[in-house]
Amino acid sequence: LTSFLRGLGKGLAAPYQNTDIAKRSVISTLLFTGQMCAFFGMLFYTQVIRGSVYYVAILNALTSIPGTLISTLLYWRIKSRRKPLLVLYGMSVAILLIGGLYTVVGKPESEIPLIVCCNITLVLLGASLNMLFIYTPELFPSSIRSQGFGSATGLGRVGSMLCSFINQLDLQLGHGVPVIIYGGVLILQFVLTCCLPDTDGENLADVVHSEGDK
Numbered sequence: 001l002t003s004f005l006r007g008l009g010k011g012l013a014a015p016y017q018n019t020d021i022a023k024r025s026v027i028s029t030l031l032f033t034g035q036m037c038a039f040f041g042m043l044f045y046t047q048v049i050r051g052s053v054y055y056v057a058i059l060n061a062l063t064s065i066p067g068t069l070i071s072t073l074l075y076w077r078i079k080s081r082r083k084p085l086l087v088l089y090g091m092s093v094a095i096l097l098i099g100g101l102y103t104v105v106g107k108p109e110s111e112i113p114l115i116v117c118c119n120i121t122l123v124l125l126g127a128s129l130n131m132l133f134i135y136t137p138e139l140f141p142s143s144i145r146s147q148g149f150g151s152a153t154g155l156g157r158v159g160s161m162l163c164s165f166i167n168q169l170d171l172q173l174g175h176g177v178p179v180i181i182y183g184g185v186l187i188l189q190f191v192l193t194c195c196l197p198d199t200d201g202e203n204l205a206d207v208v209h210s211e212g213d214k
Helices: 002-016 019-045 053-077 083-108 113-141 141-156 158-172 178-195
Strands: none
Touching: 002 019, 002 113, 002 141, 019 053, 019 141, 019 178, 053 083, 053 113, 083 113, 083 178, 113 141, 113 178, 141 158, 158 178
């Protein structure tokens, strides 16, 4: 039992061995938290603006197809992992803020503008989620890649729980408010991504270097 606990402790501490790796681990965790919050929040929010849950499920499943195609094409044509991700976050922020503010301020009778904005954003978020699953593992040396990536994705699942509380604000503060909040979350995603180094899938580190080796 003692050796098991010791091994468990070493595994949990692996992504925090030095300042640089710890910074990447914390930011990666926050990125997955925000990504899960925005993605699942928008996924569930579409049930607020449509009546049929089955219709929502089918349409949202279909949005994953172009999302996968977008992420595949971008990373096939562009070596940089960070730049395409920043572009998708920027586009998502613009679309959500336009759709959310138009709904909150203009109070249109039709839900079509909001529906269109939400579905376009779902496609972009699906693509950016695929990109995160490629980009974040490359931030860690091979020796601790599984621990760093696993810790970030595991702890980041907390974000999927927060979206339920955000969506409740649609009834309490006004229709369209959650969309604006998710736009704010994606602004944070953009800023956090800027704080990480870029990678291209090549010449990745194999081991963690001590602070004195740099």
